Amino acid sequence: MKIGVITYPGTLDDRDAQRAIRLAGGTPVPLWHDDDDLKKVDAVVLPGGFSYGDYLRCGAIAAKAPATKEVIRLAAKGLPVLGICNGFQVLVESHLLPGGLIRNEKQHFICRDQKLRVENNETAWTSLFEKDQEILIPLKNGEGGYIATDDTLKMLEQENRIAFRYVENNPNGSMNDIAGITNERGNVVGLMPHPEHAVEAGFGPDTPTAMRSGIDGLLFFESVLKMVVNS
Amino acid sequence: MPKIIVEIMPKQDLLDPQGKAVANSLHREGKKEITAVRIGKRIELHFDREITDQDLEMAKDQAANFLSNDVIEDVIAITKED
Numbered sequence: 539m540k541i542g543v544i545t546y547p548g549t550l551d552d553r554d555a556q557r558a559i560r561l562a563g564g565t566p567v568p569l570w571h572d573d574d575d576l577k578k579v580d581a582v583v584l585p586g587g588f589s590y591g592d593y594l595r596c597g598a599i600a601a602k603a604p605a606t607k608e609v610i611r612l613a614a615k616g617l618p619v620l621g622i623c624n625g626f627q628v629l630v631e632s633h634l635l636p637g638g639l640i641r642n643e644k645q646h647f648i649c650r651d652q653k654l655r656v657e658n659n660e661t662a663w664t665s666l667f668e669k670d671q672e673i674l675i676p677l678k679n680g681e682g683g684y685i686a687t688d689d690t691l692k693m694l695e696q697e698n699r700i701a702f703r704y705v706e707n708n709p710n711g712s713m714n715d716i717a718g719i720t721n722e723r724g725n726v727v728g729l730m731p732h733p734e735h736a737v738e739a740g741f742g743p744d745t746p747t748a749m750r751s752g753i754d755g756l757l758f759f760e761s762v763l764k765m766v767v768n769s
Numbered sequence: 770m771p772k773i774i775v776e777i778m779p780k781q782d783l784l785d786p787q788g789k790a791v792a793n794s795l796h797r798e799g800k801k802e803i804t805a806v807r808i809g810k811r812i813e814l815h816f817d818r819e820i821t822d823q824d825l826e827m828a829k830d831q832a833a834n835f836l837s838n839d840v841i842e843d844v845i846a847i848t849k850e851d
Contacts, residue, residue: 595838602835631838638840645786685783685840 539564539766541759542579544609546571546600550587551622551734558734559583562759574604580766581618581662582609584625586678586732596639596681597627606632618662618762619726623679626718626728635719635728636694637686642679643711651743651752652677652731653705654717658698661724666761672705673754674743675736682730684712684719694719702729733758771816773828776845777837778809809845812836820849 541559543566545552556566567579571589576582589600600606610632613619621629629635642648653674656667667673686694691714694700702718710730718729733755736742742752779785785807792806814828825847832844 594836598835598838638838640783640841641786
């Protein structure tokens, strides 16, 4: 199963995302922002970083890249797409997901392990989680405050399109404690925290069991691989 | 040089951290009469020929769909300058 990872100028976490895919049992395929050939991948990850230096707005220029345009086209046909951090910003700027992301409420860049609740386990990227399962993965961003109009928030709540909510504390002022959302079909998911940084014991967040043993992020990638195999 | 100027501001009800920091600095300088500062963007689109109505339409479209994001910003003005 091939999962593409797009590298834009300024992307930082593409290698980590590729590694997470490998550890989950998939084959990562590096994709280049300037190439609209997605190499027949079964799913795509838009990784974190600062694409195009965050110029204009975070994710705005990446949303117009040839590779992204192809992602937009194929997402409409059901291609699973996961946007992590800057990738989430690209997804909202591409209008694959509604709303926007603004500077953190307290103006600080925040880097810490963050507890989330899986609100929707029926998406391409969350099917192996239990509903309401609490997970711990790293969060690191400066512009992660999710905002949307009242109508959009209502729609997201009613249609069960909030994929993840922050638990215990809301790090960035996101409306309704939103950490991640999905599209109507459930194939496109975006979130600010980083599942690809919690995939291997020894390198993940601390857990009550052992230091750095958290691997909750692995299930994102295993979920999509399971779905692709079954389809 | 002919140009189209697009002016964009963060939405009124959103926090503008740059503006707030600048306002704080001005207050420290004693400029207490300034009640608030908001910072937006001015984007110039340059042309090497006369600007047509079609160019303006194009600029309007780009201003709405690329240069600004209507979730967080408003396009304040699009003007032509010869």
